[in-house]
Amino acid sequence: MSALLEVEGLVKHYHVRGGGGLFGAPVVLKAVDGVSFAIPAGRTLGLVGESGCGKSTTARLVLGTLARDGGQVMFDGEPVGSVRDTRWRAQRRAMQMVYQDPLSALDRRLTVGKQVVEPALVHGLGASAERHEKALTIMDAVGLSSRFFDRYPHELSGGQRQRVVLARALILSPKLLVCDEPISALDVSIQAQVINLLVDLQEKFSLTYLFISHDLKVVRQVAHEVAVMYLGRIVERGDPEALFHAPAHPYTQALVGAIPTPRTRGRARAALQGDPPSPINTPPGCSFHPRCPRAEARCRSEAPLLRPLADGRFAACHFPVLSTPAREAA
Amino acid sequence: MTDASLPSTEVETSRRRRFFRAWPPAVLLALAWIAFIALVSIFADWLKPYDFMALDLRDRLAEPVFMGGTFRHLLGSDELGRDVLSRLIESVRMSLVIAFLSTLIAAAIGVSLGFLAAHFRGWVEQVILGAIDFMAAIPFLIIALAVLAFFGNTLTLFILLMGMHGWERIARITRGLAIAAKEQGYAAAASEIGASPFRVYGAHILPNIASTLIVAMTLNIPEVILLESGLSFLGLGVQPPLTSLGNMVGYGREYIQTAPWILLSPAVVIILTTLAVSVVGDWLRDRLDPTLR
Amino acid sequence: MLGYVASRAFRALVTILLVLTFAFFILNATGDPAILILSADAPPEAIEAFREEWGLNAPLWKQYIGYLWNLAHGELGRSMRDGRDAWAVVSERIPVTLAITIPALIIKLVIGISAGIVAALWRDTWVDRLVMAFSVTGYTVPSFVLGLALMLVFAVQLGWLPAAGADSWRHAILPIITLGVAGAAVLARFTRSAMLEVLGQPFIRTGLAKGLVWRAVVIGHAFPNAAIPTLTIAGFMIGSLVAGAVVVESVFAWPGVGRLLVSAVGNRDLMVVQAILLLVTVTMVSANLIVDIVYGFVDPRLRTARGGQARGGT
Numbered sequence: 001m002s003a004l005l006e007v008e009g010l011v012k013h014y015h016v017r018g019g020g021g022l023f024g025a026p027v028v029l030k031a032v033d034g035v036s037f038a039i040p041a042g043r044t045l046g047l048v049g050e051s052g053c054g055k056s057t058t059a060r061l062v063l064g065t066l067a068r069d070g071g072q073v074m075f076d077g078e079p080v081g082s083v084r085d086t087r088w089r090a091q092r093r094a095m096q097m098v099y100q101d102p103l104s105a106l107d108r109r110l111t112v113g114k115q116v117v118e119p120a121l122v123h124g125l126g127a128s129a130e131r132h133e134k135a136l137t138i139m140d141a142v143g144l145s146s147r148f149f150d151r152y153p154h155e156l157s158g159g160q161r162q163r164v165v166l167a168r169a170l171i172l173s174p175k176l177l178v179c180d181e182p183i184s185a186l187d188v189s190i191q192a193q194v195i196n197l198l199v200d201l202q203e204k205f206s207l208t209y210l211f212i213s214h215d216l217k218v219v220r221q222v223a224h225e226v227a228v229m230y231l232g233r234i235v236e237r238g239d240p241e242a243l244f245h246a247p248a249h250p251y252t253q254a255l256v257g258a259i260p261t262p263r264t265r266g267r268a269r270a271a272l273q274g275d276p277p278s279p280i281n282t283p284p285g286c287s288f289h290p291r292c293p294r295a296e297a298r299c300r301s302e303a304p305l306l307r308p309l310a311d312g313r314f315a316a317c318h319f320p321v322l323s324t325p326a327r328e329a330a
Numbered sequence: 331m332t333d334a335s336l337p338s339t340e341v342e343t344s345r346r347r348r349f350f351r352a353w354p355p356a357v358l359l360a361l362a363w364i365a366f367i368a369l370v371s372i373f374a375d376w377l378k379p380y381d382f383m384a385l386d387l388r389d390r391l392a393e394p395v396f397m398g399g400t401f402r403h404l405l406g407s408d409e410l411g412r413d414v415l416s417r418l419i420e421s422v423r424m425s426l427v428i429a430f431l432s433t434l435i436a437a438a439i440g441v442s443l444g445f446l447a448a449h450f451r452g453w454v455e456q457v458i459l460g461a462i463d464f465m466a467a468i469p470f471l472i473i474a475l476a477v478l479a480f481f482g483n484t485l486t487l488f489i490l491l492m493g494m495h496g497w498e499r500i501a502r503i504t505r506g507l508a509i510a511a512k513e514q515g516y517a518a519a520a521s522e523i524g525a526s527p528f529r530v531y532g533a534h535i536l537p538n539i540a541s542t543l544i545v546a547m548t549l550n551i552p553e554v555i556l557l558e559s560g561l562s563f564l565g566l567g568v569q570p571p572l573t574s575l576g577n578m579v580g581y582g583r584e585y586i587q588t589a590p591w592i593l594l595s596p597a598v599v600i601i602l603t604t605l606a607v608s609v610v611g612d613w614l615r616d617r618l619d620p621t622l623r
Numbered sequence: 624m625l626g627y628v629a630s631r632a633f634r635a636l637v638t639i640l641l642v643l644t645f646a647f648f649i650l651n652a653t654g655d656p657a658i659l660i661l662s663a664d665a666p667p668e669a670i671e672a673f674r675e676e677w678g679l680n681a682p683l684w685k686q687y688i689g690y691l692w693n694l695a696h697g698e699l700g701r702s703m704r705d706g707r708d709a710w711a712v713v714s715e716r717i718p719v720t721l722a723i724t725i726p727a728l729i730i731k732l733v734i735g736i737s738a739g740i741v742a743a744l745w746r747d748t749w750v751d752r753l754v755m756a757f758s759v760t761g762y763t764v765p766s767f768v769l770g771l772a773l774m775l776v777f778a779v780q781l782g783w784l785p786a787a788g789a790d791s792w793r794h795a796i797l798p799i800i801t802l803g804v805a806g807a808a809v810l811a812r813f814t815r816s817a818m819l820e821v822l823g824q825p826f827i828r829t830g831l832a833k834g835l836v837w838r839a840v841v842i843g844h845a846f847p848n849a850a851i852p853t854l855t856i857a858g859f860m861i862g863s864l865v866a867g868a869v870v871v872e873s874v875f876a877w878p879g880v881g882r883l884l885v886s887a888v889g890n891r892d893l894m895v896v897q898a899i900l901l902l903v904t905v906t907m908v909s910a911n912l913i914v915d916i917v918y919g920f921v922d923p924r925l926r927t928a929r930g931g932q933a934r935g936g937t
Contacts, residue, residue: 063522065518065521065522084521088524089524089526090524092522092523092524093524096522096523097519097522099515099519101515104514104515104516105515105516105518105519106515106516106519107516107520107534107537107538108516108538109534109537109538110534110537118520118523118525119523119524122523122524122525122526122529123524168523172523463634463638464638464641467638467907467908467911468638468642468904468907469862469863469866469903469904469907471866471869472866472869472884472899472900472903473642473645473646473900475869475884475885475888476646476649476888476896476900477649478888552763556763556765559765559767560765560766560767560870563765563767563870563873564869564870564873564885565885565889566885566888566889576765576767579767579768579771580767583771583874586771586774586775586779587779590775593771597765597768597771597772600765600768601760601763601764601765601768604763604764604765605759605760605763608759608762608763609759
């Protein structure tokens with residue numbers, strides 16, 4: 001089965017001035033450093049990692065809203081560029097974004113209805129009355145009644161605003177939705193509702209999701225496959241359940257261990273040692289080795305590649321933990 | 331009866347206090363004056379007792395009513411017997427139209443250049459910033475004088491020239507706000523649904539920064555009125571037979587000893603108008619955008 | 624620091640050149656000076672002779688190069704009216720203008736800055752309101768109205784001072800007051816808001832919390848910091864010493880540079896207008912340059928931020 005979205009060797013480097021004021025030599029910040037994945041139509045890939053690991057940059061590279069420095073993105077058999085030409089605009093119809101902070105993603109000077117209609121207007125879909133009709137249908141599908149049509153964003157609650165963002169994305173009937181931390185700005189009580197809504201919508205409109213979150217627990221609820229990112233690279237990829245129960249990469253293990261569950265509460269967890277190194281001075285060898293409890297000499301000199309493990313998962317580690325339950329690994 | 335009315339008067343007082351805190355009396359007076367002169371300029375043709383160019387040679391330099399004159403010329407007449415009130419009404423209209431149109435021109439130039447700088451960044455931005463610095467560094471009045479003298483002076487040219495005043499401030503403000511807006515989600519989100527830059531800037535960013543721009547434009551108006559009246563006073567602005575407030579003061583200067591009323595009323599109108607617009611502009615700024623100084 | 628000064632000076636030069644170029648082409652491309660000066664119904668031979676004499680038959684770019692060439696040699700051309708050296712015509716007016724603008728500048732600085740500081744220190748008291756009322760009237764009343772009002776009261780009604788002309792020092796008083804009051808109003812407003820901003824800053828509150836005396840804080844910390852924005856306005860005022868009195872000179876018939884400009888513009892005397900434009904631009908730009916350099920000393924942060932190429936260790 002060919003994938004809807006194929007990403008191969010994605011790279012984004014920023015040239016920044018190093019420390020030491022104006023005398024600092026220019027250094028390279030490797031925000032995304034060779035990321036590859038594929039998402040089959042109708043499925044969800046969860047992308048997990050700490051803040052600053054390059055997840056959001058990956059999202060923007062995939063959508064072509066940021067110019068990449070290397071690699072290739074194929075969407076529905078066509079390459080995605082970052083030059084805002086006619087093809088780029090046409091591709092927006094099929095790939096849309098759901099933002100972390102719905103209030104800032106919405107224009108506070110326009111009514112909800114106008115903003116939901118806007119994408120259709122921009123792409124010249126249908127007559128005015130049809131667009132209006134379509135907007136009401138979509139709003140209904142995301143659980144917004146028609147009385148919100150003439151409201152302004154600041155009159156809505158956080159969950160309702162995120163529904164507006166969703167409706168705005170869905171009115172174009174896209175195939176792919178990139179959700180960048182779609183629930184982290186919401187109240188905990190609302191988060192579950194939005195997650196359920198996303199799952200329902202996927203089924204209803206046969207959507208494909210790239211779902212980005214720092215929270216492994218949330219990703220596990222929605223994703224068919226999970227990729228864990230660390231300093232611009234994917235360190236482990238595979239089935240969410242397998243990954244959650246038996247993390248192969250020490251970093252995944254630490255992430256899983258950090259989730260408070262009734263069973264782990266009060267017990268020692270695989271805590272991460274040290275500070276996350278900045279993506280400016282990535283250590284040689286495996287970039288995780290300074291924080292890794294299992295690091296050996298080889299990890300300091302040789303960067304591990306993402307290799308398949310026995311159970312079909314992939315991990316970038318010289319010494320992957322094999323079939324050891326996470327809770328005992330501590 | 332008495333104890334029942336007590337709370338209601340208290341409510342009344344606090345409501346009145348709240349009203350005057352939101353609408354200070356000075357602002358209300360200023361708004362009333364602006365509304366008044368706006369109406370006068372709109373209905374100028376009906377309000378004028380005489381044609382503003384009509385001569386009344388039998389009644390030259392007639393005194394105004396408040397200086398013992400007759401009601402034939404309420405505010406007196408000038409050296410050619412033209413009715414000062416009619417000329418004043420015509421002048422108010424002229425000065426307001428010039429101030430308003432010039433400010434619109436300045437805003438159009440400023441907003442376009444500000445958006446261009448914010449959109450393209452790089453060398454485009456550097457060139458525009460250079461032009462802004464240049465504009466702020468040159469003595470505009472002197473350049474305006476030179477241009478008027480050698481272009482010859484038509485009303486259209488004069489308005490265009492006045493429209494060159496103040497665009498640099500609006501451009502600087504627009505650029506700053508647009509760059510900030512681009513970093514906020516809504517502009518990026520609009521662009522990511524495939525909206526063209528025209529739509530992003532025109533339909534999203536412009537309405538979001540409009541309040542600040544309106545304040546900047548309001549504060550530009552009194553400056554243009556002063557500039558226009560100064561040039562007209564020097565005889566280099568609005569040319570006869572047309573008339574403007576500065577123009578009237580300029581010609582009235584010759585009769586300052588014998589007939590001070592000729593320049594009195596236009597001078598008062600200039601002061602009241604610039605004062606009123608400044609008061610309203612400052613108030614708008616404090617209300618809408620305290621960050622703009 | 625040297626690099627900062629050099630880059631500022633370079634920009635100043637570019638600005639002067641731009642103004643000159645702009646003025647030259649605007650002034651020369653828009654009207655035929657021969658017709659403007661001799662009037663359109665002058666005999667064709669006279670117009671032709673005039674053109675020949677002033678080199679107006681050459682292509683515009685040649686005239687431009689010639690203009691710059693002469694400029695580089697200190698030649699600003701001759702007045703088209705009376706054939707005198709344009710620079711001589713202009714320069715004899717400079718002291719006349721300075722005789723009223725320099726005293727006015729002193730009035731502006733002394734009254735404006737002290738009124739602004741007093742208003743800020745006694746914020747929201749009657750002193751503050753008085754200063755602000757004065758300031759608002761000061762810049763909403765056009766200088767020609769103020770000048771005429773002063774003339775009406777002190778010359779026409781009271782007869783204390785002469786109304787117009789430049790025969791004695793008493794003639795200078797009304798123009799100086801007119802200029803000084805308007806400028807002081809603007810300066811007072813700026814100084815007040817700069818002071819208020821500085822007084823609200825954490826380091827002032829820290830100074831007070833440390834137990835420093837209020838006066839010591841104000842003099843030692845607030846003044847130097849509030850001086851920076853005020854400096855810009857003061858620099859602008861210094862830059863307009865030569866040409867800031869166009870309207871006021873015209874009101875009081877004071878024979879300075881401003882009146883010369885108005886009459887030269889009226890006479891279409893191209894060379895004199897260009898010479899004045901050059902003079903005004905150079906003073907304006909030099910004043911800005913000096914302000915920029917003083918900024919660099921007062922606030923070292925600006926050197927790197929605005930100079931661009933400046934090194935960290937200067």
